[in-house]
Amino acid sequence: MKNSAILLLRCPDRKGLDAAIADFIYWHGGDILHFEQHQAGEERFYLARVEWDLEGFEFDLKDFPKWFAPIAEEFSIRWRITRSHYRPRVAILVSKYDHCLVDLLYRQRIGELACEIPLMISNHPDAKRHADFHDIPFHLIPVTKESKPEAERWQIELLRQNNIELVVLARYMQVLSREFIEQYPQQIINIHHSFLPAFVGAKPHQQAFDRGVKIIGATAHYVTEVLDDGPIIEQAVARISHRDTIEDLVQKGRDLEKVVLSRAVRWHIENRILLYGNKTVIFE
Amino acid sequence: MKNSAILLLRCPDRKGLDAAIADFIYWHGGDILHFEQHQAGEERFYLARVEWDLEGFEFDLKDFPKWFAPIAEEFSIRWRITRSHYRPRVAILVSKYDHCLVDLLYRQRIGELACEIPLMISNHPDAKRHADFHDIPFHLIPVTKESKPEAERWQIELLRQNNIELVVLARYMQVLSREFIEQYPQQIINIHHSFLPAFVGAKPHQQAFDRGVKIIGATAHYVTEVLDDGPIIEQAVARISHRDTIEDLVQKGRDLEKVVLSRAVRWHIENRILLYGNKTVIFE
Amino acid sequence: MKNSAILLLRCPDRKGLDAAIADFIYWHGGDILHFEQHQAGEERFYLARVEWDLEGFEFDLKDFPKWFAPIAEEFSIRWRITRSHYRPRVAILVSKYDHCLVDLLYRQRIGELACEIPLMISNHPDAKRHADFHDIPFHLIPVTKESKPEAERWQIELLRQNNIELVVLARYMQVLSREFIEQYPQQIINIHHSFLPAFVGAKPHQQAFDRGVKIIGATAHYVTEVLDDGPIIEQAVARISHRDTIEDLVQKGRDLEKVVLSRAVRWHIENRILLYGNKTVIFE
Amino acid sequence: MKNSAILLLRCPDRKGLDAAIADFIYWHGGDILHFEQHQAGEERFYLARVEWDLEGFEFDLKDFPKWFAPIAEEFSIRWRITRSHYRPRVAILVSKYDHCLVDLLYRQRIGELACEIPLMISNHPDAKRHADFHDIPFHLIPVTKESKPEAERWQIELLRQNNIELVVLARYMQVLSREFIEQYPQQIINIHHSFLPAFVGAKPHQQAFDRGVKIIGATAHYVTEVLDDGPIIEQAVARISHRDTIEDLVQKGRDLEKVVLSRAVRWHIENRILLYGNKTVIFE
Secondary structure: OOEEEEEEEEEOOOOOHHHHHHHHHHHHHOEEEEEEEEOOOOOEEEEEEEEEEOOOOOOOOHHHHHHHHHHHHHHHOOOEEOOOOOOOEEEEEHHHHHHHHHHHHHHHHHOOOOEEEEEEEEHHHHHHHHHOOOOOOOOEOOOOOOHHHHHHHHHHHHHHHOOOOOOEOOOOOOOOOOOHHOOOOOOOEEOOOOOOOOOOOOOHHHHHHHHHOOOOEEEEEEEEOOOOOEEEEEEEEEOOOOOOOOHHHHHHHHHHHHHHHHHHHEEEEEEEEOEEEEHHHHHH | OOEEEEEEEEOOOOHHHHHHHHHHHHOOOOOOEEEEEEOOOOEEEEEEEEEOOOOOOOHHHHHHHHHHHHHHHHHHOOEEEEEEOOOOOOEEEEEEOHHHHHHHHHHOHHHHHHHHEEEEEEEEOOOOHHHHHHHOOOOOOOOOOOHHHHHHHHHHHHHOOOOEEEEEEOOOOOOHHHHHHHHOOOOOOEEEEOOOOOOOOOHHHHHHHHHOOOOEEEEEEOOOOOOOOOEEEEEEEEEOOOOHHHHHHHHHOOOOOHHHHHHHHHHHHHEEEEOOOEEEEOOO | OOOOEEEEEEEOOOOOHHHHHHHHHHHOOOEEEEEEEEEEOOOEEEEEEEEEOOOOOOHHHHHHHHHHHHHHHHHHOOEEEEHHHHHHEEEEOOOOOHHHHHHHHHHHHHHOOOEEEEEEEEEOOOHHHHHHHHOOOOEEOOOOOOOOOHHHHHHHHHHHHOOOOOOEOOOOOOOOOOOHHHHOOOOEEEEEEOOOOOOOOOOOHHHHHHOOEEEEEEEEEOOOOOOOOOOOOEEEEEEEEOOOOOHHHHHHHHHHHHHHHHHHHHHHHHHEEEEEOOOOOOOO | OOOOOEEEEEEOOOOOOOHHHHHHHHHHHOOOEEEEEEEEEEOOEEEEEEEEEEEOOOOOHHHHHHHHHHHHHHHHOEEEEEEEEOOOEEEEOOOOOOOOHHHHHHHHOOOOOOEEEEEEEEEEEHHHHHHHHHOOOOOOOOOOOOHHHHHHHHHHHHHHOOOEEEEOOOOOOOOOOOOHHHHHHOEEEEEEOOOOOOOOOOOOHHHHHHHOOHHHHHHEEEEEOOOOOOOOOEEEEHHHHHOOOHHHHHHHHHHHHHHHHHHHHHHOOOOOHHHHOOEEEEEO
């Protein structure tokens, strides 16, 4: 298995950027495997993802900040680096509907999602059997209107103790508070069971049914303070017809949600997502 | 080419409906080619489309109302009948963007759309060359805020003179008045360049671009008094990515709009669409 | 939950068929919920699926053959009847890849697949843990070239003992013998990981990769004596690009296979599939 | 409108390639707008597309070969350069079915296809009216089994006189000879009305209908000596059901063919296609 470094970069575009980055890696002995860049918007904001083989690379990645500092400063680059080997620590929050949960656990087990899942939290006891089957610590934290602040403190405490880097809301039916969200900026992914921005909020399948659309969707997005308004990571759709009942929509929706959420999680943990304003750039 | 009758029916469901309809056709010598029914909603409202061969059918279709009256009355059926041979008269209204227009004209010419197009109206002169190429009478009716009532009177006059049965808004950029719409209930089809109900109103591609969606769409719907709110007939979508500019969205959108609008028009002229509340039932 | 009867019919088309069937049900007190028919091919072979509410129906379904005999004889109808309540008995055969297996078990558990699964057979021990999790009897039957006849005898014995009505090959990697197949005509569903008829046989993902296709697929079909040649029940596809490795194809393929196979199984157990020659008619 | 250079490169991968290319452009004053590379296969064959702004670039592109020679030699790079302004000269060959032709002409007229179309050749007179409408020189060259060599000589003569760089077979129903094809390597694009490699050769819709597939497709590919076997550029698919007749397949196929062929042509004339073995790499 390859041992490579993945560097994500963001900065205003300037002549010579690609050359400066490629040169830096080359002169330090790195062999570039992938180089993808994008210049977003009319002002051509520069976003890039570079991956290089660490075989023969001449310094340790923990010294990267020091070595890269002059270039980062010259071009005002904000960057993040990881090793391809690194498996981020992911927590799953779930309520009663467990299709996304079961799907994520399966994909993680067979190696499709290269992450650790050291923590599952639910406000219902039902999901525990899946946690047990996959040997994942499970915490039941019931949430009522009154207990919510206390419940969130407990949740955040667990996330911290487990050094969680990504929180996945796998059909977790509670709205998180602003305080919670602010502690995990661009680190909480939610699945909404509609084609956003259509059918924001509660009961999107019922809304879709009532409006008589011919196609339904699902949307994975980063969670921000405004409900269902964060940067969209991935969407998928399925055709429906007048024959489909609400139950049919729910069933077709499940297949969409599983695929969309798992893809968003995979892109996140593989460091393929950069933000530009309220939009995502996905380096597939 | 087959010579058949197409009967559309709507009524509250009651035991024996299918039998009564199939019997009626059979006892009068009709050979049923297609029989499709749907029971909509929890109250099971009955909607059906029946097509039968007129070879050997024992009375002329102009006498159908008389013969069918007892059954229609017994079951409170609202119905509409046409011959498969019949080619409805369609008018196209268009502004500057002519991709849907050119597409509709081509499909009509090669026989994909079994209708007459005796009338084209535009508020711009550009489309005239296409009307000329296809030998379709063209009327230039400019529309300003002031002249709109007068323009609409002229338009309606033309529709009447030409016995128009369906008005297709092929990217016609003027909002029709309530008075206009009321005269053509469920007889005006519009194409909206978004996946409704997302991005209602002006500049849907810009709205989609700004929101950062990963999929764009197009929607054909019957025009009602509320903008972009009428019964949806057909929708289609296409994937986009961060690489796509507004111009790319517009281009991808054109392909969606052509397919979606032409499909809606075809289903309408082939008598495949029934309304139930604000929703369409499509008997494909 | 509704208590209804589902009748599937096949016969040469003749005037009066729809009327005869609808009448029969009506006169015996049945309230038709769905009536869908199709006339296949130029000779208009008649295929239909009728579902009616048994509330108020005047005889027991076990007497249906007797009562329906005159009509069946008159029109040379071959038919099959079941109650909507009935849950057919399904066996799953699986090898090492367990994504389809896990998917089917999950769907059955949450009620998406209305069947019993009293039997799982595998030539590898790995799947046993999933059988245990879902309390399904599991039989390990290793298969070598030499032991195959003996293994098949054992398999068939198990299928018989368990009164199995449908055999699902959920990525079961052994080719069944003609003798096995003949005992379960139109009762064995296989998933092939290509868009048939492209890439028949072994390693379809490798074949697709080598050919450089831009779209991959999966196909669920009834098993017949000729490999990968039986009637196609369902297919689905996904886009790929030059960036996708064989492993990416395998991963994207998994999502297709799960959806396609489960849909085929669902249509089969809901009595929605009729055969006409080597083709399927799906009454969705 | 931007004035940029587009450079396509192919060579065995070697450490420092990205740096060498980016450096070269930067040191000569070029501002890189897009840089996309791909390392194909296990041997990591390097393919790249670089676009840079010519504003401030210090030498004329006609001197590019001279300046780039040292790098090209060092890395054994095969390359091709064009200006974004350049509009390649395209000939369209067509027979009776004119949907792809009309579609291509429309897209060219509205600017979606940035090319010149100075030549149309057909073995039927029907397409002439479209050529006239778009002011494109039209040549009728009938082809019989006997006249084919003579017809091809005439065709090639016309292609030469018009300095044609790309030949588009827009449902041209004659098989080109090996001699013809060899003169335009990777410069002839064909549309085949099936999802290749399924249904090679004649009457693919009939083949698809007979096999009972649930999805049909269309494939644009470069023409090579082996029929329907050249590198695939683009494919698209559409669902069909048992209700669809051959005519329905043909109609649905038309929409696929138009989209697929026009996309392939656009990618070709925008220099987005590189070949690696018998496969295409598309830099979208």
